[in-house]
Structures are given as C-alpha cells and as structure tokens.
Amino acid sequence: MIRRCEPRDRDEIVAVANDAAKAYRGLLPRRFLATPYMSRDELDAEMSSVIFYGHEEAGELLGVMGIEPLEDLTLLRHAYVRTVHQGRGVGGQLLEHVESLTQTDWLMLGTWAGSRAVTFYLKHGFQFMASKELLLARYWPRVSQDQAANSVVMGKRLRFG
Numbered sequence: 001m002i003r004r005c006e007p008r009d010r011d012e013i014v015a016v017a018n019d020a021a022k023a024y025r026g027l028l029p030r031r032f033l034a035t036p037y038m039s040r041d042e043l044d045a046e047m048s049s050v051i052f053y054g055h056e057e058a059g060e061l062l063g064v065m066g067i068e069p070l071e072d073l074t075l076l077r078h079a080y081v082r083t084v085h086q087g088r089g090v091g092g093q094l095l096e097h098v099e100s101l102t103q104t105d106w107l108m109l110g111t112w113a114g115s116r117a118v119t120f121y122l123k124h125g126f127q128f129m130a131s132k133e134l135l136l137a138r139y140w141p142r143v144s145q146d147q148a149a150n151s152v153v154m155g156k157r158l159r160f161g
Contacts, residue, residue, distance in 0.1 A: 002097045005052035005064060012061045013052060014040050020063075020080035027114050028150065038078075050077045053097055055090045065094040067102065073155075074102045075139060076109040079117070095124055099158060108155040110140055118152060126154040 005013060014036070021037035050066040063081035067074050076098065081090045099107060108129065111117045129135055132153045136143050143151070 001056050002053055002093060003056060005054045005061075007047070009052070009054060009061065010040060010043055010047075013054070013064050014038055014043050016054075016061050016064050016082055017043075017078060017080045019082045020086075022083055023086070023116060024112060028112055032112075032147065032150065046078065052078070053094060055081075055094050063090040063094055065091075065098055067098050067107075069102075069104065070139070072104065073106040073108050073139075074104045076107055079109075091120060092124065099156075102158055105159045106155055106157055108135070108139065108153065110136065110143070110151050110153050113150055113152045118154070121154050121156075124156070126156045129153040129155045 017038040018036045021033070024033060024037075046066070050068045052064050052066040054061040055063040061082075062085040063079075065079040066077040068077050076095075079091065079094065081094075107126075109121065109126070111121070132151075133148065135153045136148050136151070
C-alpha cells in the first residue's frame with residue numbers, strides 16, 4: 001500500500017533513508033557519507049516543504065519518496081528503498097504514484113552521478129537535463145560546488161502543454 005507519510009513516520013523515514021544510503025558506499029567520496037546519512041533534524045527541516053509518500057507492507061515502510069511542488073515544476077526528493085527490498089518494484093510503484101499526483105508539466109530530480117538511481121530513472125523515462133549548473137543554482141541553491149560536481153540533474157516531462 002502506498003500512503004502519505006505523517007509526522008509519526010519520521011523515525012521510520014529516517015531509518016529507510018539511512019539503510020538505503022548503504023548503496024552509496026564505494027560510489028561516493030567519503031565526505032558525502034555522513035553518519036547518519038539523514039538525521040531526524042534534517043528530515044524535520046525537509047518536511048516543511050516536501051510531501052513524503054511511503055510504500056508500506058505489514059506495517060513497515062519499505063520505501064519512501066518525496067515531492068516538492070514548485071510553481072513551474074515538481075522536484076522529486078529523497079527517494080529511498082530499504083536495501084533488502086530493492087529490485088522488487090517498490091521504487092517503481094512509488095514513482096508511478098507520485099507522478100500521478102504531480103500537477104506540473106515536469107518532474108525533476110538531482111541524484112549522485114554513477115549511482116544505481118541513474119539507471120532506475122533512465123528506465124522510467126527520465127533524461128539528463130542540459131544546463132545542470134543553472135538548474136542546481138535555481139532549484140537546489142544549498143548544494144555545494146563539490147556536491148554539484150558529483151551529481152546529475154534528470155527530468156521527465158509528464159504533460160505537454
């Protein structure tokens with residue numbers, strides 16, 4: 001079942017994110033792999049603008065995905081699936097759900113270059129966006145230059161209008 005996450009889900013969202021971040025070991029420079037990868041305080045700050053949805057089975061969140069609706073597009077934020085459930089379609093189901101809720105023409109995301117997430121998003125119709133630096137500056141202004149150099153921006157046009 002996919003449902004909107006509530007404040008009571010904070011600890012489980014953090015647990016899903018930190019478990020999923022294990023996949024970045026060996027792919028990212030150590031300076032990007034804080035322990036924990038996502039803190040509860042960081043999540044609390046994100047929840048002020050990001051709406052999280054969770055894929056739940058037997059009362060456990062297996063994956064989470066957030067969207068941040070903006071005026072001209074929607075940002076896909078914080079997409080994570082617990083490592084033991086990766087490859088089972090959890091992420092695809094979450095993506096399909098948030099796409100159905102998106103009211104803008106574009107869904108855009110930033111992710112780590114070289115991660116398995118890039119392959120996942122390409123498989124689901126996303127493309128690499130030109131002008132990465134301009135997009136990062138506009139939609140992710142707090143991203144450091146170092147982080148930007150290790151990231152890609154991808155987008156998917158959901159509607160033509």
